[in-house]
Amino acid sequence: MLGLWHAFIETPRMKLKLQIKVSKRSAYALDLAMQPIPLPIRIDDVRREGDTLRGSGSASWRPGEKVRLALDFSEDTFQGTIDIPLFGVHELRGARGAGPSLASPLAEEIASYRKPDEAVLPRGEADIRESVEALLGRLTLADKIGQMSQCMASNFSFGGAVDSDPPEKLVAEGRAGSVLGAFDIRRVFELQRIAVEQSPHGIPLLFNGDIIHGAQTIFPVPLAWSCSWDMDAIREACAIAAREAAASGIVYNHGPMVDISRDPRWGRVVEGAGEDPYLGSLIAKAQVEGFQGRTPEELHEAGTMVACLKHFVGYGAAEGGRDYNTVDMSEAVMRNVYLPPFAAGIEAGAASVMNAFNVYQGVPVAANVPLLKGILREELGFDGVLISDYGAVDEIVQHGHARDAKEAAKKAVDATMDIEMVTRAFDHIPQLIAEGKLSESQIDDAVRRILTLKYRLGLMDDPYRYIRPELEEQLHFSEPHLEASRSLARQSIVLLKNDGTLPLSGDRKDKLALIGPFADGKDLLGPWQFSRYQHETVTLYEGLAAQGYAPDQLLHARGCEVRDPIEGGIEDAIAKAMQADVVILALGEESEMSGEAASRQSIALPDAQLRLAEAVTALGKPVVLALTNGRPLTLDWFDMHMNAILETWFLGSQAGHAIADVLGGQYNPSGRLTMSFPAHAGQIPIYYNHYRTGRPVTEANAGDKYISKYLDGPNEPLYPFGYGLSYTTFEYGELKLERTELPMNGTLRVSVEVANTGTRAGIETVQLYIQDMYGTIVRPVKELKGFARVRLEPGEKREVEFAITAGDLAFWSPQGGCAAEAGEFRAMIGPSSRQTREAAFELTEDEA
Structure with missing residues (x-):
């Protein structure tokens, strides 16, 4: 059975x-x-x-x-x-x-609606402009506002309840131009047919969804896949997600999230790439290219989807790590830390941007003209669709920046907001125009951008081209997609500690005790996924069984729930652990403990899990901690008491196989942290690229009092940015500079020899950091400026070289804008932000 x-x-x-x-x-x-x-x-x-x-x-x-x-x-x-x-x-x-499949009967029905692919060719820019202007000229003001409005596909809500007419009525009357949350391809077809056949001008709908780390095949959460430092694998994960989502009619992604985040209390760190703007920019680019394709023409293909960069800008700096909270930062911090991933995503061609919930310089971003119209539109050159986050236009009132929804609508339109997500403040636009507070030309600009996107997607030529039930059955949860998920999941795992207990014995003769709520649990997908295949998620137990461990070698005890004890749970766990050669403690967070609206004051594991861990480790058996979580945690006790620690994050549909591959040594762990793990929550926010203070702590002055340090603990994180261990060892030679001066228009090559001194082949992520020693504004103690993932066989050596230009040294300052400044720099190369070798060089104004 x-x-x-x-x-x-x-x-x-x-x-x-x-x-x-x-x-x-x-x-x-x-x-x-x-x-x-x-x-x-x-x-x-x-x-x-x-x-x-x-x-x-x-x-x-x-x-x-x-x-x-x-x-x-x-x-x-x-x-x-x-x-x-x-x-x-x-x-x-x-x-x-x-x-x-439920959608099987639809395959035959949709055939009479959908045009052949060869009949829907990409249009040129001039053709699209002409068609948009012709259509725009036929629209009434009400029609235009309909294109700027979005509705839900059902009564499902991503936020507070919204007082609105049913979606069928809104669509039929032309009062909605896009739909959010249509999880069923039949619902997509139903609403699209209403739009085409009943709305005043038959303009097709955009169908939007949050495809954050997979559609039906779920990949590691973005914080996890960032730890792979593998842009090709991340790009492919997003491409697979786009193919699966687009086959179901979802053409507009509410992702990727490219917010830089330095506070692990904030639940949405799970959706981003961590604390570094350089790495975050590369990952933003890879994700846009995965969802949309590498060229503008690829967005027209039926297997891609709109990438929407969110949340512009500064959302990751919410005070206290509390979601939706106030943000207060200088322009220099905004531009040097939080803006670069958005700039990279826009350069890569992102067709949409979503505003942040927070304020910037005291003004909610949804109404922030200098940010949205000034920096985003005019400075960065973004001419795509700007969509509000859920309810963000209404929230301009809640922030205290507008008297009512009518004034909020005016401020959002002035800031060049094109689509209001779900709420109906834009219904006040006709009155605002009548009163002379808005111009219809502003509305035309917004609708022009929306219609242009619909033409670029091919929807105006075939509204049903993305409704492909036959592709759903072929693509969703397919073997090639599952294998890609497993591969990226393996790369995302970070080995935090190992005394030699891992990898497990290759002869499969040991008895393993699998203990904890994640030992045989399927809550391994993480937040922000809506897969219909959650029941087929591979558990850790199933992964190890597939590696060849017999049932009598896998002794399972849940021990406790994620947050609560189980009566007799610890006793059962101890009984199983006493029979085992190695104990694997599978602990962590539920999916609901990470993501939006999942901020935590304490980032420790719940007390029930700590009590279980204390009881099991007291037996003196070798214990491996396998963590399932969506944020850095405080692990000081576990670092002292575990023999090995694997940070596995939420790894997706193939999580159990991927973890078992690493535990058993079939895959040598290669992940590197993209967020620092604090030694204590009192250090938060903690990040590697901080500024020097006027009284920095050093090895020489660590015993002094009047320096910038804590009385009761270290300044340094437990595990720093860039950190990760391997089952082999690597040694670095001395850093070599080809010369000690770099002219503004030149290139400086810096290199280091890296050797695999262990007994296994492995991947080492060689990291290049730069320190600007002085400037018109103070600069961080180090900044990541390059890296290379190098695979080395045992005993193999390789020279790893980086090229540094003045562009790599540029930063924004109030005095000079974005530019590099001549002066002294240090180049640093090593396996993490903490462990580097360095050499000094000078950036000069003239040719050396």
């Missing part, structure tokens, strides 16, 4: 598909997924009675509501009942196997 089963439910609202995975460890478990609503359910109350397998239980649906079900499985069929809030009680009759 193990494996996949399926059943269908007919409701007055929609047809639902239920898919069930039956698995067995020491006991049976049922993992359920519902389509098109991505609702994962796990039932542990399962028992075998003769030839029948019976399962019953409940799971959370929404706050205060439960899904309840009772199922009986026989050899080839099952039956039972399910009670779903909003849908009622339904009888279930199902069979073995994954079952046919």
